[in-house]
Amino acid sequence: MATKLDGVQTGILEAPLTVERPVYNPTSEQNERLPNPGTARANLAPSLDTPEGSQAWAAAHAHQTVLEAHVNFFDHDSDGVIWPLDTYRAFRALGFNVLASTIAFIGLHAALSYVTVDGYLPDPCFRMYVRNIHKIKHGSDTGAFDNEGRFIPQKIEDFFQKYSSAPEKDSLTKADISNGLRGQRLLADLVGRFAAYAEWMAFFFIVGPKDGKLLKEDVRRLFEGRLFYEIAERNSKRAVGAEKKGE
Template sequence: MISPIRSMGPLAPARRNGSVAAQGETPQTPDQVTLSKGPNGPEGPDKPRPRGSVLGKIARAVGLTVGLSTIGLVGIGAVVPAVIQHPTVHIAPQNMTALQKHLSFFDQNHDGNLTRSETAQGLQKLGLSPVRSQVTGSLINAGIGVKSSDHWYDFTTVNLSKIHSSKHGSDTGIYDTQGHFVQSKYDELWSRFDQGNKGALSQSDIQAMHASLSTDKVGDVASKAEFDLLMELAGQNRTMADGSSQRVLTKERMQQFYDGSLFYQLAGETAPF
C-alpha cells in the first residue's frame, strides 16, 4: 500500500509572510516581501496619495508645457519667415500712424514687415540680453501677429499696415482703432492716475491704472507685460516727496513712447520722422 503522504508528491512550497517561495528559490525574508494592499492586505485599505505629490506633478507638467511652447515659438519665428516671402509694404514716415511709428524702430530693414528676429534685435539694442531678447521678441510678435500677420502659419511676422487690428483689451485708449494718437485720452491718463501731480507715473500709479482699465484677463496680462517692460527700459529713478527713491515713467518719456521716438532715443539713434 502506497503511503498517502508519498502519493501527494513533493511537499508544497513553504508559505511565509503572505508569499510563496517557489522550488529552488531562497525564501524571502520579511523585509524583502511586498505586502499586498487592499481591504484584506496587511496594510489595510489603500491610502490616498499625498496631495503635494499630485500638485507637484501638475506644476511640473505646466512648466514643461510653457517651456516647450516658448521653445516652439522661437523655433517657428526663426524657421518660417526664412521660407515664406512677404510683400514689401513701404509706408512713408509722414503717412505713418502714431502706432506704426511706435513700432517702426523694430522694422530693421524698413520693409513694413516686423519679424521675430527684428524685434529681438531691437530689444537687444535697448539693453536686453541676447537670450531674453529672443524669447521676449517671440512672445511679443506672437501676441500681436495673430491678428496682424499675412498668414496664419506665420503668425510671428507682423504686417505694420495691419498693426491697428492687434489692439487688446484693458488698453489705455490712447491709440484709437486705426492707430492714431488720441490727445484727450492721454490727458485723461495723467489727470486720473498721476497721484500728487508729480509729472510721472510710479509703480503704484500704474497698478491703479491697470485695476481701473481692466476689461478682460488676456488684456490684463498684455497691458501689465507692456508697462513692466517699459518701466524697465525707460524708467528713471526719482526722489519722492517722502524722501524715498522710486523708479518712475516721466510724462516726457511717456509722450515719446506714444509718438514713436522713445526707442530711437534710448538706442542713440535719430527717429526718421
C-alpha cells in the same frame, strides 16, 4: 456737490470713483493750447505740455499712423514687415538681456503675427505686417490709440489725471501704474490685462528713471515711437564707453 469746470460736470459724490478719478477737463486756456483733445490725430502725438508734438518726427513719418510709427523701431530694415529677428534685435538694443529678448520675440510673434496678415492663413515665419498693426490693439489699456492706429491726446491726459500721485500730474510711479492698470482693466480680458502690464513694466525698465517716476513727456514720446530710438542710442553710447574703459 460735484466736480465741475467750464460747465462740464465730471463727477458726483454719489459715485465716488468719478471724484477719486478725475478726468482731463480743460479750461478755456488749455483748450486753446491743445484744441480738440478728444479728437484722434492721424500722425501726431501731442499733449498739453507739448501741444505741437514732435513736428520733425511727424513730418518724417507723415505716411504712417502714430501706431505704425510707434512700432517702426522694430522694423529693422523699414520694409513694412517685422520679422522675429527684428524684434529680438530691437529688444537687445533697448537693453534687455538675451533671455528676456528671446521670450519677448517668441511671445509677441506667436500672439500677434496672425492678426496682422491680410488673409486667413497664418504667416509661416510668424512675421508681423506694419500696415495691419492697428489690429493688435487690446483692451484694458489707456485707449490712447484708436482702432485705426490714431492717437487720442485726451486719453493720456485722462490717465495722468486719474492715477498720477504727483501734485502736477506730470509723472507716474510704479504704484501709480499699478493703480492705473487696475482701474483700466475690463471684464474677462486676461490677455489685455497681461499685455498692458507687460508693456508698462517693460517701458519702466527701458527708461529706468532714477527717481522712480516716469514723466508724461517720456510716455508721449513712447507713444509716437521716438523714445525707442533715443534709448537705443543711449545704450549704444554706454556700450562704446564701457569698451573704451576696458581697453
